[in-house]
Amino acid sequence: MTTAKRDTYTPETLLTVAVRVFNERGYDGTSMEHLSKAAGISKSSIYHHVAGKEELLRRAVSRALEGLFGILDEPGATxxxxxxxxxxxxxxxxxxxxxxxxxxxxLLRVRGNTKAERWAMERRREFDQRVAELLKAAVADGDLRSDVDIRLATRLLFGMVNSLVEWYRPQPGGDAEGEQLADTVVQLAFEGMRSDR
Amino acid sequence: MTTAKRDTYTPETLLTVAVRVFNERGYDGTSMEHLSKAAGISKSSIYHHVAGKEELLRRAVSRALEGLFGILDEPGATxxxxxxxxxxxxxxxxxxxxxxxxxxxxLLRVRGNTKAERWAMERRREFDQRVAELLKAAVADGDLRSDVDIRLATRLLFGMVNSLVEWYRPQPGGDAEGEQLADTVVQLAFEGMRSDR
DNA sequence: GTCTATACCGTGATAGAC
DNA sequence: GTCTATCACGGTATAGAC
Known part of the structure; x- marks a missing residue:
């Protein structure tokens, strides 16, 4: 029942374009004019699909948050x-x-200037706290080093992970590339960079 | 000869205010109106001290880059x-x-929308490359693990370090706090988070 | 579903008085 | 050095034709 061909925009397909431009220019640095040029339709046509710029942002960060919170419900996390x-x-x-x-x-770049941004920041904090609790439990088990503040370690760990968005660009043919990268990150984070072990 | 009292603005003191607002709202999300309110003077008075918004950005990122490149000239780095x-x-x-x-x-947040931003991004890349060369040499010496791509490891290491700006807030009385934090970061990055060593 | 035309406001920046 | 007044422009968003 899913229409394969796509010659007109839907909120979804428009979102794809918008998010790309938001990331290139920054949300505040992107005007509806920029979006219309990138989408190949006029400014006012965009308003036919979405209520405005902020709705596009809200949809985008919601999708990101769904993905992240979804992890916490997976068997491996519980x-x-x-x-x-x-x-x-x-x-x-x-x-x-x-x-x-x-x-x-x-999601990782919102500054909190609008309602949607502040909501996103709040939910992100929730996620961070859930993860911090996990690390705390691992320290209690004696499996993570206890000589450093665990809140600090959590922030540094996820600072490392989140920095991916600043430089990682997926390869056209790289299928299982993500899993490989995930392995490396986990290795470096938990075993360290030194070779003398 | 340095005037202690400060009841009028200079480009320097104005920069302090501007950078604070830029970081709160994002550069593009900050208007001259926002700056004038924060500084307590009118918009036009700001133009008496600096040529415009972009000059404030240029001064700010220059200062950051000077600090970073300065490190590479220190004895410990050479x-x-x-x-x-x-x-x-x-x-x-x-x-x-x-x-x-x-x-x-x-500096870490510029998007490249203006000339000053693109210049800053280029210089930042230079810094990253200089550091990447250092890590490469350490791998050649056998002191850093060679089972992961060194460019990747460099990015993750500095992703972790740079993430500090997203959450670290200096304590009013914390003097040698920076050195302590630096120790922890180095420990975690090079020795890892696990306790079983 | 897309367009042109337009309303209305905030933007960066300038002129000129004090 | 700071102000008020003002400019030209681009911003988000809407109206209404096709």
């Missing part, structure tokens, strides 16, 4: 030893970041 | 074993990030 759940969530976060790259990129 | 130079640069980058927090924050 069962087993805490350290294993931590590594699982880290690995899956990398994979979701890559799978939903433009949406998560936008 | 002498000794490569691995030691890598750890030194990492540690010092954290310290400079904290010492020049608002300026580096702005």
């Amino acid at each position: 069962r087993g030893r805490a350290i294993e759940r931590v590594e699982y969530v880290t690995r899956r976060t990398v994979e979701v970041l890559i799978a939903e790259l433009p949406y998560v990129t936008l | 002498r000794g074993r490569a691995i030691e130079r890598v750890e030194y640069v990492t540690r010092r980058t954290v310290e400079v990030l904290i010492a020049e927090l608002p300026y580096v924050t702005l």
Whole structure:
């Protein structure tokens, strides 16, 4: 029942274009004029599909947040030893970041100037807290080093993971590329960069 | 000879205010009206001190870049074993990030919409490349693990370091706080988060 | 579903008085 | 050095024809 051909815009297809431009120029640096040029339709035609610029932002960050929160409900994140759940969530976060790259990129860059942005920031904080609790449990189990503040370690770990959006660009033919990258990130984060082990 | 009291603005003191607002609202999300309110003077008075909004941005990112490139000229970054130079640069980058927090924050967020931004991004890439060469040398020495792509490891390492600007807020009384934080970052990055060593 | 035309407001920047 | 007044422009968004 899904229409294959696509010669006119829907909110979904328009979102794809908008998110790309938002990430190139920044949300505030993007005007409806920029969007209309990129989409190949007039400014006013955009308003036929969405209520305005902010709705596009809201849809985009919602999608990113759905992906991230979805991880926390997966079996790997709810069962087993805490350290294993931590590594699982880290690995899956990398994979979701890559799978939903433009949406998560936008999420990680919102500044809180509009209602939609502030809502997104709040939900993101929730996610961070959920992850921080996991790490805390792993420390209690004695599987993560206890000589550094765990809140700090969580932030640094996810600072490393989130930095992916600043430079990672998916390869056209790279299929299982995400899993490989996730492996490397987990290795570096938990085993360190030194070779003398 | 330095005038202690400050009841009128100079380009320097104005920059302090502007950079704070830029970081709160984003550069593109900040209008001259926002700046004038924050500075307590009228829009047109701002133009008496600086040529415009972009000059404020240029001054800010210049300051950040000076701080970062300065590190590469320090003895610790030019002498000794490569691995030691890598750890030194990492540690010092954290310290400079904290010492020049608002300026580096702005630098790390530019999108390339204006000339000043594109120039800043180019110089930043130069810095990253210089650091990547250091890490490469440390791998050649056998001191850094060779089972992961070194360009990738460099990006993740500095992704972790740079993420500081997203959440670190200096404590009013915290003096040697920066050095402590730098120690932790270096430990986590090079030794990893696991406790089983 | 897309267009042209337009309303209306905030933007960066300037002129000139004090 | 700061102000008020003003400019030209681009911003989001709407009206209404096709």
